Amino acid sequence: MKILQLALSLGAGGAERLVLGLCNEHADNTDDEIVLVTLKDNSISKNVHYLPNLSKRVRFINLHCQSALQAKTIWRVLKIIRREKPDIVHCHTNVLLLFFPVIFLKNIYFFQTIHTLAKRQYDNANIIKRKIMAYLYSHNKVKPVTISQTCHQSYWDTYRLSNDICIYNGCEAMVTTDEHEIVKKEIDKLKRNDETVVFIHVARHHPVKNHKRLFRNFTRLEEEGYNFVLLVLGDNYDSLIDQYHNNRYILFLGAKNNVGDYLAQADYFVLSSDAEGLPMTLLEAMSMGVVPISTPAGGVVDVIKDGVNGYLTKSFEDEEFFQILTKAIHEKGTISSESLKKEYKEKYSIDICAEKYYDAYKKILST
Secondary structure (H helix, E strand, O other): OEEEEEEOOOOOOHHHHHHHHHHHHHHHHOOOEEEEEEEEOOOOHHHHOOHHHOOOOOEEEEEEEOOOOOHHHHHHHHHHHHHHOOOEEEEOOOHHHHHHHHHHOOOOEEEEEEOOOHHHHHHOOOHHHHHHHHHHHHOOOOEEEEOOHHHHHHHHHHHOOOOOEEOOOOEOOOOOOOOHHHHHHHHHHHOOOOOOEEEEEEOOOOHHHOHHHHHHHHHHHHHOOOOEEEEEEOOOOHHHHHHOOOOOOEEEEEOOOOHHHHHOOOOEEEOOOOOOOOOHHHHHHHHOOOEEEEOOOHHHHHOOOEOOOEEEOOOOOHHHHHHHHHHHHHOOOOOOHHHHHHHHHHHHEHHHHHHHHHHHHHHHHHO
């Protein structure tokens, strides 16, 4: 079997991390040929964040495009699929890129992982794009993959179709590096004392993450005298860094390649999003035994059971988010880190996820 994975880039994002994991798992554990094709120009450093982690057994091709839906990009995608002649094309970016390959190239099976709620994808498209998406899905030209039960329901609500495959996201377990002790000393200096609760947020700055909600509530925690620090890992926070530069408890540490070292020092992983598919950072935190706290965004509700394996608000209201933060502070240590690691290993590891995708490829080829 020859599998071509198509992604926007290997930048620091959840979809990109899943692509990386699938490519590595399938290349290292099967005899199949794995090709990874990315669109965005890899001469720009932010587009190749995960490239050093790509298995040497994966053949990597970059199309040097500026954006996903330029005419040049659409033509290059068609051209590379025609040249490579894969059995499977698995798209992790805009499904519209598959329209011409579906029409002109035969004996190839096409998949697309919808990395967000289908309704959100649909609402963000114009009328022509919506019609093309509906055509590709309803005529089984492209097999859609949803990444949680909530995402599966959103696909049904949007298209009134039940032909998707629901495969929960999986990720590689986070690990510590040789810098672990340096990071520990760095964070110990930021804490008031041994009782300081360490929260961590890992994400680039983006409106959907609703960082205003996050920082409003942590500012209130500070005003009410709670003993904590919030570590923010990710990029594009320039405007907020200026706003909070005098705050000793909300700390912007930038993008990191050794996220595991920081997770290892955290008590809680926190999300304040308005919408999600199934965030990889949530699963990565669980792999390190870090207790999650989140708003009920997308597939998060399919993973976190409030009070059992984390803390989940019922709504997106500030007051409820604040109350659940204070509850977590008072109940520190009551949720077992080991049980979180066990749950991750049994449900959300990349090997389990990759095996389900591989089974889906084999099934469609056999029929």
